[in-house]
Structures are given as C-alpha cells and as structure tokens.
Amino acid sequence: xxxxxxxxxxxxxxxxxxxxxxRLHAQDIATVIPDLPSHRDRSAVRADxxxxxxxAIDAGAPPVAVAGWSYGGDxxxxxxxxxxxxxxxxxxxxPEPAQASTGSEPPDLDSLPGLLFPDDxxxxxxxxxxxxxxEVAAWPEEVRSHLREHQRRPxxxxxxxxxxxxxxxRTVPVxxxxxxxxxxxxxxxxxxxxxxxxxxxxxxxDHFLPLLRPGAVAEVIAATFAATNSTAGxxxxxxx
Numbered sequence: 504x505x506x507x508x509x510x511x512x513x514x515x516x517x518x519x520x521x522x523x524x525x526r527l528h529a530q531d532i533a534t535v536i537p538d539l540p541s542h543r544d545r546s547a548v549r550a551d552x553x554x555x556x557x558x559a560i561d562a563g564a565p566p567v568a569v570a571g572w573s574y575g576g577d578x579x580x581x582x583x584x585x586x587x588x589x590x591x592x593x594x595x596x597x598p599e600p601a602q603a604s605t606g607s608e609p610p611d612l613d614s615l616p617g618l619l620f621p622d623d624x625x626x627x628x629x630x631x632x633x634x635x636x637x638e639v640a641a642w643p644e645e646v647r648s649h650l651r652e653h654q655r656r657p658x659x660x661x662x663x664x665x666x667x668x669x670x671x672x673r674t675v676p677v678x679x680x681x682x683x684x685x686x687x688x689x690x691x692x693x694x695x696x697x698x699x700x701x702x703x704x705x706x707x708x709d710h711f712l713p714l715l716r717p718g719a720v721a722e723v724i725a726a727t728f729a730a731t732n733s734t735a736g737x738x739x740x741x742x743x
Contacts, residue, residue, distance in 0.1 A: 505589075505728045506563030509536045510556055512573030512595075513663050514628040514655040516542065519572075521649070522717035523724070530725050535559045539578065541662035545624045549665040553581040560587055568727045570594055570720070572713050573687075574663060582671040590727040591672055593679045594720055595710045597688065597696050598672035612660075625657035646714050680723050682708035682716065 507527050509520040517536035524534040537555045540547035556578055560567050566589040571579035576596025582588070591598075612618055617632040617639075633639055634650055642650065679696055681688050683705045688696075697703045704723065708716040 504531045504533075505566040505568065506533045506535060507724050508556060508559045508563060508567060508569045509534055510569065510571040510575030510578050511536070511539065511542075512575050513658045514542075515572070515575075516653055516656060518649070518653045520713055523713050523721045526717060526721035527725060530721075532725060532728065533564065535563055539575075539662075541659045542656045545622065545657070545659055547659050548661045549578070549581060549668070552578045552662055553583070553669075557582055557584060560584075563587070565589075566728060568592060568724055570724055571596060573710065574658070577665075577667065580667055580671055581669045583669065585671050585675045588671075588675050590676045590678060592724055592727065593672075593677065594712055595681065595685055595687065597679050597681075597692075598670070598677060598700075599667045601668055601670050602666040621657050624661070625659050626663060627657040628655040630655045640709055640711050640715065643715070649714070677702065678723060678727065679703045680712065680720065681705050682710060682712050684709040686710065 509523065511517055511519055517538050520536050524536065527534050537559045540551040540555055544551070556569070560569060560582070565587050567587045568590045569579050569588055570592040571577070572594040573596050576593040579591055580598055612626060617629045617636070619627040619629050621627055630650065633655065634642065634647060677700055679700055679702065681693055681703070687710050693703070693705060706712070706716060706719045708719070712720050
C-alpha cells in the first residue's frame with residue numbers, strides 16, 4: 504500500500520513510534536523508523552539526521568508519507584529530494600521558514616527545566632524528572648513502563664539547536680497534527696498555522712501524541728495514502 508517514514512523527536516528513539524507503527528501495519532502500510540544520528544554520534548549535525556531520513560525515503564516503496572514528531576518535524580523540513588514523498592506530516596511540530604546562520608548566541612539551556620548535560624556536545628532530558636512531573640504529561644502505566652524501558656537519549660546541540668536550512672514543505676502537501684493542550688504550540692500559534700496551511704488538525708492530547716494518542720496519529724498518516732495519487736507533485740499544496 505505504501506511506506507510511512509516515521510521520524511522521532513529529540514531525546515526519543517524509534518521505539519516511541521511502536522503504537523503508531525502497529526496500527527499502520529494492521530492496515531498493510533509498511534513503516535521505516537530511522538534512528539537519527541544526532542542521538543547516536545556526539546559529532547552529528549542536523550544534516551546527518553536529514554540524510555538518514557532521506558535514505559529511508561529513497562529505500563521505501565511508494566507512495567511515501569513522512570511524519571516528523573517534534574524535533575523530527577525540523578528534520579523533515581530539511582529534505583533535499585521529495586519526488587517520492589506524497590505528504591509531509593508534522594506531529595506536534597510545524598514548518599518554519601529557512602534562516603541564514605546568524606552566529607547569535609545559543610539559548611540559555613541552564614534556564615530550561617529537566618535538562619542534563621552529559622558533555623559539552625549533547626543535551627539530555629532527565630527521564631526521572633519527565634516521569635515525575637504531572638504538568639508535563641499524565642502517563643498511562645503502559646506508557647510509563649515503556650519510558651522506563653526506553654530511557655531518553657542525549658541529542659547533539661549542533662543538531663537540536665540548528666536553524667531551519669531548507670523548506671521541503673513548500674514542494675509537497677502538508678498536514679499538521681497538534682494536541683489542543685500542546686504547551687509548545689499554544690492556541691495563538693495554532694490559529695496562525697490555520698491561516699497559513701490548509702490542513703491543520705487539532706486533536707485531544709498534548710505534545711506527546713505518538714505515545715498518548717497513537718490512534719489519532721496513525722489515522723492521519725493512513726488517510727494520506729488515499730489522497731497521494733491526486734496530490735503528489737503539486738507544489739505548495741499544503742500552504743495557502
């Protein structure tokens with residue numbers, strides 16, 4: 504039926520897509536879940552993550568839909584070749600215009616809660632803090648057990664903090680899926696996105712939709728395959 508390429512977020516791993524992938528497999532949709540180099544190699548940069556995803560797309564059977572969760576959305580925006588891609592799906596993320604490198608100072612990471620610094624090249628989300636803070640997410644026990652088994656991983660600062668360098672979203676249709684309680688994309692930002700993009704969907708949940716609302720995520724991804732033949736190759740189909 505096609506291939507869904509699922510791109511994990513910062514500190515995450517391919518395992519976090521497990522519930523979404525299971526639902527897609529039940530519909531005969533193959534899934535490929537790249538393990539981003541920025542989470543395996545402390546010298547990796549954003550371009551290395553983009554190349555890993557590009558390779559997964561190139562190897563997938565068409566039609567191909569590409570979903571990026573959180574930081575994964577930043578990665579899929581950087582794709583150089585989208586000829587096989589029928590749709591980009593931003594989950595808890597959204598397309599941003601490319602920016603030239605300004606050489607500005609990086610944000611003050613020490614001021615952000617829940618972060619650890621294993622070395623001068625990487626940043627890590629404190630798994631104990633994440634699991635123990637109800638304001639972050641209300642984790643069902645099944646998800647809590649998963650997160651204990653699959654600890655958060657360091658991400659390189661060079662990848663995570665990079666400015667957008669490309670705008671793949673201008674050349675293929677786009678769907679944006681946001682949890683209505685996502686603190687990273689508040690209501691005002693959601694309204695701006697609706698004005699810019701034709702397919703913005705808001706669902707129950709917060710930022711962690713692949714973990715807490717996998718059915719909603721899988722439904723959006725699966726639905727794109729029915730429309731791929733009519734929308735593939737229509738430049739800017741996702742933006743107004």
